[in-house]
Structure formats: C-alpha cells, structure tokens
Amino acid sequence: METFAIALRDWRTRRRLSQLELALRAGTTQRHVSFMERGRSVPGRGMVVRVAESLELPLRERNGLLLAAGYAPSYPETTLDDPRLRPILDGMQRLLDGHRPYPAIVVDKYGTLVAHNDRFTVLTEGVDADLLRAPCNVLRLALHPRGMAPRIHNLGDWARHILERLTQEIARTPDDRLSELLAELEGYVPAPSLPEDGHLGFAVPVRLSSSLGELRLLTAITTFATAVDVTVSELKLETFLPADDATAAALGAP
Structure with missing residues (x-):
C-alpha cells in the first residue's frame, strides 16, 4: 500500500488540491484521504476509482493507480488493429473525409499518425520521405529541418x-x-522569442508555403470525451481550418 500512498499524494500535489478539496470531490472525508496518503487506510476498489476520477487522471494513469493499490486495471487498452475498434476508426475516417477540402489527421498520445484525409499532402509537400514512413510522428514532421x-x-x-x-x-x-520527444523537438527550433507582429490574437495560425501559395491555417483538436478504452481516449482528431479567405479559396472551398 505504500506505493499507492505515494502515488496518491504525488497526484494530489500535482493537481494542486488540498486533502479537503480532494475529499469533497471524491465523496469522502479529509481524514480518510490523510490516512490513505500515509498508508494507514486500505481503500476499496471503488474508492480508488473515485479518487482517480476526482483527480481527473487520464485512463492510463487511472489504471496505474489501481495497480498501485493492488487491483487489476478497470480500463481496457485495445490495439488499433483490433476489429473491435473498427467502428471507431471508420467513424474517424468519415470525419476526416468530411473535412475536405481542408487537411485533417488523427494522432495518438505521442503524435504518431493514425489516419489522415487526402489533403494531408498539402502539409507534407517536399518533406523527407523518411519522416513519412510509419510510424510517422507529426510533431517531428512539423519541426524537423527536413x-x-x-x-x-x-x-x-x-x-x-x-x-x-x-x-x-x-x-x-x-x-x-x-519528455524525450520534447527534448528532441526543442533541438530543432530556434531559441524562444516574442510572438511575431500581426499574428491573430485568439489563435496562432501556421503560415505555410505550398504549391497553392502561402496558406494560413488554424488547428482544432477533438477527443473522445466519454471514452472508456485507453487507446481511444488518447486519440486526437486535429483539423486544419483556413485563417483567411485566400487560404480557403486556394484549398478549393466552395
């Protein structure tokens, strides 16, 4: 139980919650939270799940907290090639295709490309073929000098x-x-500077040269808010939207 006690205290501190705040969220008492953090109370499975939910932990980390408390994970982690995920992936592909004529992609937690629509090629003009080979990481693709x-x-x-x-x-x-990916990406870019003049105040558009001319694109990210599978919960649909009329016209908007 010591491992659970340490993990609970670490997550609570990281979330900047007091023991009382966590207790109120989880429907228990501050005394009980204190006892759990000191290893003096053995929480039931239901309490561990409530605490994990109250800490707003991702499903992968909820499973980790359950394991630390001595319980089996509650949330499955299905591989992307499992037939049971086919309806999810098919639905995402329909969303991707429906976003045309603008680019759209699906990535996992680490930025690995899972799916894309045919306008993805607008983003990848001229990039090194090695960066596009599976598993393609879109964060590396965006910032790598090649x-x-x-x-x-x-x-x-x-x-x-x-x-x-x-x-x-x-x-x-x-x-x-x-963290390793962040360290790698930081090595590709110049030292941070102040935001450039003229950027949109509410969002940062990427200004991208292309065979269609300069494109100004904003991004929006969508996730499965009610996912109960670790893999599905970590998928992100990233859509690129024109930031001006010229970009919309260049991409063939009706």
Whole structure:
C-alpha cells in the first residue's frame, strides 16, 4: 500500500488540491484521504476509482493507480488493429473525409499518425520521405529541418505553440516518452522569442508555403470525451481550418 500512498499524494500535489478539496470531490472525508496518503487506510476498489476520477487522471494513469493499490486495471487498452475498434476508426475516417477540402489527421498520445484525409499532402509537400514512413510522428514532421519547418514562415510562433502544449501535457501527466520527444523537438527550433507582429490574437495560425501559395491555417483538436478504452481516449482528431479567405479559396472551398 505504500506505493499507492505515494502515488496518491504525488497526484494530489500535482493537481494542486488540498486533502479537503480532494475529499469533497471524491465523496469522502479529509481524514480518510490523510490516512490513505500515509498508508494507514486500505481503500476499496471503488474508492480508488473515485479518487482517480476526482483527480481527473487520464485512463492510463487511472489504471496505474489501481495497480498501485493492488487491483487489476478497470480500463481496457485495445490495439488499433483490433476489429473491435473498427467502428471507431471508420467513424474517424468519415470525419476526416468530411473535412475536405481542408487537411485533417488523427494522432495518438505521442503524435504518431493514425489516419489522415487526402489533403494531408498539402502539409507534407517536399518533406523527407523518411519522416513519412510509419510510424510517422507529426510533431517531428512539423519541426524537423527536413520536414515542414523550412516552409513555415512563422516557425518561431508555431514551434512555441507545439512545445508549450507538449510541456503543459507533461506537467499535468508526466511521461518519460513525451519528455524525450520534447527534448528532441526543442533541438530543432530556434531559441524562444516574442510572438511575431500581426499574428491573430485568439489563435496562432501556421503560415505555410505550398504549391497553392502561402496558406494560413488554424488547428482544432477533438477527443473522445466519454471514452472508456485507453487507446481511444488518447486519440486526437486535429483539423486544419483556413485563417483567411485566400487560404480557403486556394484549398478549393466552395
């Protein structure tokens, strides 16, 4: 139980919650939370699940907390080639295709490309073929000097957007593999600078050279909020939207 006690205290501290705040969220008492963190109380499976939910842990980390408490994981982790995920992947592909004439992709937690629509090629013009071979990492593809980086006019702004988002994710849910990826990506980009003049105040568009002319694209990310499978919960649908009329016209918007 010591492992669970340490993990609980670490997650609570990371979420910046007091024992009382966590107790109120989980429907228990501060005394019980204190006892669990000191290893003086053995929580039932239901309590561990409630605490994990109250801490807003991702499903993978909820399973980890259950294991630390001596229980089997509650949330399955299905591989992408499992037939049971076919309806999910088919649905995502329909979303990707429905987003045309604009690019759209599906990635996993680590930025590995899972699926894309046919306008993805607008983003990958001229990139090194090695970067496109499976498993293709779209974060590496975006910032690598042999990837999209030479075609991005506002590389400083766009790189900052990617690196800050990744940094925040690691701070919220530590992951060695993500930390290694962040260190790699930081080596590809120039030192951080102030945002460039003229960027949109509410979002950072990527300004990308292409055979269609300069494209200004905003991104939006969609996740499965009600997922109960680890793999599905970590999938992200990223859609690229025109930031101006010229981009919309260049991409063939009706």
